[in-house]
Amino acid sequence: MSTETNAAVGPVEGASLYDVDHPAPIIEPPRQRTRKTPKSTRGNFELAAWLFMRLSGVVLVVLVIGHLLIQLVLDGGVSKIGFAFVAGRWASPFWQVWDLAMLWLAMLHGSNGLRTVINDYAERAGTRLWLKGLLYTATVFTILLGTLVIFTFDPNIR
Amino acid sequence: MATPVLDKPAQDATASHLITITLRVRRFLPEVSDEVTWEDFALEIDPKERVLDALHKVKWEMDGTLTFRRSCAHGICGSDAMRINGRNRLACKTLIKDINPEKPITVEPIKGLAVLKDLVVDMEPFFQAYRDVMPFLVTKGNEPTRERLQSAEDRERFDDTTKCILCAACTSSCPVFWNDGQYFGPAAIVNAHRFIFDSRDEAGEQRLEILNDKDGVWRCRTTFNCTDACPRGIEVTKAIAEVKKALITRRY
Incomplete structure (x- = not known):
């Protein structure tokens, strides 16, 4: 409607669309707090998520730096990596647990981080719903697939 | 020798310490246009004056339509928080000489709240x-017949957060608040902190439960914008961290 009226006002008239009785619209910030703001989201989910980020972050530092050292630096570096190398490592339950822990923690840590980014930046409820739906689907898929591979890995596969 | 008394010295002595500054004000006049524009005002002013004095000079001598809030003009009432040179400050506590008067001084309304006119914003969501x-103060039982006594140490515990003047400089500097007005914002958490850690108060648990909300303390990203913005020097981010810590230690 505003574009229509804008086009209708010729440069000759030059009069403003707005006056004291018809002030310009005020631009409201996204999702303002009002008296009716939904108050109760009881439960400690956000607290748990916050704590999880800190704790998993500390553990991930050890896991990921260890992983990178083994894979890329020590003992010949990246050139040694092949099917045989992975098969040899996953023969030991220690490395299976290491990789499993890394997979779960990194995926949950990363997707929780992205969840907060979506919460902070997506303004419309619909956008949030879709972005989070996509995020959770991708997370669950990756975690399940990774876990399946670690547990059902067969070194004799052709 | 510049003297703070303006009336006494001769004309040229007074004029000699005046400098010319450009005040670049972000203006929104809903009764004229829906567009927000920058307007420059060139004025002569003593560099030891405050930004508020420059705004007064513009309003009283140049353009009476310039609109802004101020009450006490001495950094106590918290009415004139605005974004000066890109930082949230009180116009009445910012001296011209401290913000590089050689360049244009930009003055904007604080962000994250609806602008009503020029530098005046709708503070209602903030106060909500x-x-x-x-x-x-929330207490149980009968009212005592005398003051509710408190040790000096107990008072010291929340001393920092009693200084808040509710100017909204912290909340409107918070990037989380800019994007999502549902977040309580630093100022509300600071004022909750003031009572949560008050030994006389008995609703600390209730307030913690309120701040345990989805839009409560856990949305803080510790960017420290609030601590930088606070004109009273309150360690806002530290206060928020203390509320987080209280929540974690009370639950586990």
Whole structure:
């Protein structure tokens, strides 16, 4: 409607669309707090998520730096990596647990981080719903697939 | 020798310490246009004056339509928080000489709240968040016949957060608040902190439960914008961290 009226006002008239009785619209910030703001989201989910980020972050530092050292630096570096190398490592339950822990923690840590980014930046409820739906689907898929591979890995596969 | 008394010295002595500054004000006049524009005002002013004095000079001598809030003009009432040179400050506590008067001084309304006119914003969402944390003493039982006594150490515990003047400089500097007005914002959390850690108050648990909300303390990203913005020097981010810590230690 505003574009229509804008086009209708010729440069000759030059009069403003707005006056004291018809002030310009005020631009409201996204999702303002009002008296009716939904108050109760009881439960400690956000607290748990916050704590999880800190704790998993500390553990991930050890896991990921260890992983990178083994894979890329020590003992010949990246050139040694092949099917045989992975098969040899996953023969030991220690490395299976290491990789499993890394997979779960990194995926949950990363997707929780992205969840907060979506919460902070997506303004419309619909956008949030879709972005989070996509995020959770991708997370669950990756975690399940990774876990399946670690547990059902067969070194004799052709 | 510049003297703070303006009337006494001769004309040229007074004029000699005046400098020319450009005040670049972000203006929104809903009764004229829906567009927000920058307007420059060139004025002569003593560099030891405050930004508020420059705004007064513009309003009283150049353009009476310039609109801004101020009450006490001495950094106590918290009415004139605005974004000066890209930082949230009180116009009445910012001296011209401290903000590089050689360049144009930009003055904007604080962000994250609806602009009503020029530098005046709608503070209602901000005060709604403040009301939501119950910023008053809650006690049980009979009223004592004398004052509620408190040790000096107990008073010291929340001393920092009693200094808040509710100017909204912290909340409107918070990037989380800019994007999502549902977040309580630093000022509301600071005022909750003031009562949560008050030994005389008995609703600390209730306030913590309110701030345990999806839009409560856990949305803080510790960017420290609030601590930088606070004109009273309150360690806002530290206060928020203390509320987080209280929540974690009370639950586990």
